[in-house]
Amino acid sequence: MKSLKKNYAYNMVYQVLQMILPLVTAPYISRVLGTDGVGAFSYTRSIAYYFLLLGMLGINNYGNRSISQVRDTKEKTDRTFSELYSVQFLVSAFFLSAYILIFIVFNNTDKLLYVAQLPYVLSACFDINWLFFGLEEFKITVTRKVVIKLFTTAGVFLFVKTRDDLLLYSWIMNIGYFAGQCYLWIGLRKYISFCKTNIVENFKKHIKPLLILFIPILATSIYRVMDKVMIGSFGSYSEVALYENADKIVMVCLGVVTAWGNVMLPRISNLVANNNLEQCRVYLKKSFQFINCITIAMGMGICAVADRFVIIFYGNDFAGSGVLLSGLAFTLIFIGWSNTFRNQVLIPMEQDKYYVRAIITGAAVNLIINSVLIPLLGAIGAMIGTMIAELTVAICQIIPMRKSVDIKTYIIDALPFLAMGIIMFGSVRLIDWLMPSYTIISLLIQIACGAAVYCSLCLVYFIRHKDTFGYQILKRILKILHINI
Numbered sequence: 001m002k003s004l005k006k007n008y009a010y011n012m013v014y015q016v017l018q019m020i021l022p023l024v025t026a027p028y029i030s031r032v033l034g035t036d037g038v039g040a041f042s043y044t045r046s047i048a049y050y051f052l053l054l055g056m057l058g059i060n061n062y063g064n065r066s067i068s069q070v071r072d073t074k075e076k077t078d079r080t081f082s083e084l085y086s087v088q089f090l091v092s093a094f095f096l097s098a099y100i101l102i103f104i105v106f107n108n109t110d111k112l113l114y115v116a117q118l119p120y121v122l123s124a125c126f127d128i129n130w131l132f133f134g135l136e137e138f139k140i141t142v143t144r145k146v147v148i149k150l151f152t153t154a155g156v157f158l159f160v161k162t163r164d165d166l167l168l169y170s171w172i173m174n175i176g177y178f179a180g181q182c183y184l185w186i187g188l189r190k191y192i193s194f195c196k197t198n199i200v201e202n203f204k205k206h207i208k209p210l211l212i213l214f215i216p217i218l219a220t221s222i223y224r225v226m227d228k229v230m231i232g233s234f235g236s237y238s239e240v241a242l243y244e245n246a247d248k249i250v251m252v253c254l255g256v257v258t259a260w261g262n263v264m265l266p267r268i269s270n271l272v273a274n275n276n277l278e279q280c281r282v283y284l285k286k287s288f289q290f291i292n293c294i295t296i297a298m299g300m301g302i303c304a305v306a307d308r309f310v311i312i313f314y315g316n317d318f319a320g321s322g323v324l325l326s327g328l329a330f331t332l333i334f335i336g337w338s339n340t341f342r343n344q345v346l347i348p349m350e351q352d353k354y355y356v357r358a359i360i361t362g363a364a365v366n367l368i369i370n371s372v373l374i375p376l377l378g379a380i381g382a383m384i385g386t387m388i389a390e391l392t393v394a395i396c397q398i399i400p401m402r403k404s405v406d407i408k409t410y411i412i413d414a415l416p417f418l419a420m421g422i423i424m425f426g427s428v429r430l431i432d433w434l435m436p437s438y439t440i441i442s443l444l445i446q447i448a449c450g451a452a453v454y455c456s457l458c459l460v461y462f463i464r465h466k467d468t469f470g471y472q473i474l475k476r477i478l479k480i481l482h483i484n485i
Contacts (some may be wrong), residue, residue: 010138030314042244048117051099055092055124058214068135082195092124116170119178134248152176160417216359227382243379247323295336300421303328304428327383334390362389420457
């Protein structure tokens with residue numbers, strides 16, 4: 001077995017890295033390109049994302065699970081990969097062709113921007129992250145993509161200088177993303193040998209489970225990506241930019257949650273395949289406690305500093321992102337709940353129908369709310385729709401498990417962290433009132449105070465509950481420091 005802690009560390013780096021490096025460039029890009037430039041890129045990227053999504057066709061979760069179930073046998077692993085990748089390549093090539101026809105051949109609006117998004121759509125043909133996730137080889141995806149991400153970030157700072165460089169910025173970002181997927185193919189034969197397969201049989205065998213897992217991914221995109229398309233359609237590129245920059249902060253924090261889910265999915269799938277259900281329950285309880293601890297801290301903390309943060313980080317033009325960031329921050333908690341139960345119960349145990357129903361319900365709720373509120377409130381309407389949709393998804397995924405999982409116990413376990421988050425929020429807002437000037441120093445003081453309050457409260461909680469994962473981690477740290485408790 002690969003080390004679960006090391007895999008989580010690698011995967012968290014991978015998830016956070018692909019979000020945090022663009023965040024490093026965000027203050028610079030926001031000031032250079034302005035709200036219209038950021039909004040135009042975000043709008044066209046969101047449309048290109050749908051073709052990338054269609055090309056991948058749910059392969060990430062399904063491929064991850066499929067590889068993890070057979071990885072103990074080399075021959076089965078080779079055949080499974082060959083079957084799945086042949087389907088992925090043909091489907092992604094089809095939607096790449098559709099993108100070229102619709103937005104490049106027949107479209108006359110922002111054509112050059114859509115051309116610049118082409119490498120992004122093309123990357124679906126070469127994305128095999130699911131293979132390495134299924135093999136629990138997370139180090140490979142991290143170390144190889146770090147290099148590409150760093151080069152991309154450097155390119156933005158070196159070559160994007162004025163508002164006229166929007167097209168150049170688009171090319172740098174999309175070529176960097178494409179190169180990151182292609183880089184994973186170097187040394188692939190060390191892990192996989194391609195097998196000759198029947199493409200027709202491959203489609204018959206895999207298309208139904210792929211579609212089942214693709215439906216919720218597509219539905220999720222309605223409230224993670226479609227909101228930006230709808231804001232741009234009903235409003236302006238400036239509104240898209242305000243929402244994009246608020247969402248970008250949340251997505252960076254979401255990398256921590258996603259990393260844990262990606263690590264646990266192959267581990268739990270392998271345990272289920274070996275009928276080790278008791279260990280699955282142990283992992284689920286610890287995971288839920290861990291996710292509550294970090295998501296409540298991030299959600300309440302971001303909400304407390306949002307107004308000050310966006311002005312300092314993005315500039316005065318993005319002051320409107322503050323209220324959006326405050327609302328979207330709470331979705332971290334809801335996503336953490338749904339991600340934990342989805343990746344550690346529903347998908348490993350092949351209860352895909354409950355996952356699909358939950359996501360479709362959330363997407364329908366979001367689409368209805370967006371259709372009503374975005375024309376009236378703009379980006380704020382999209383924020384409200386996203387919050388309600390994420391909560392709906394979490395509830396719909398938890399309810400089907402009430403007979404096999406003691407939901408009441410899990411809810412009770414979350415309450416102490418919620419109380420600690422509220423106390424932290426109050427302390428940070430008090431500092432905001434005492435220090436009205438918006439400076440980097442005042443922001444850092446707020447963050448440091450919030451972290452100190454929350455960590456202190458967690459420390460007390462973990463010491464009093466010696467059977468928790470937090471106490472075990474704390475005891476190891478104190479042992480290193482030669483402190484006995």
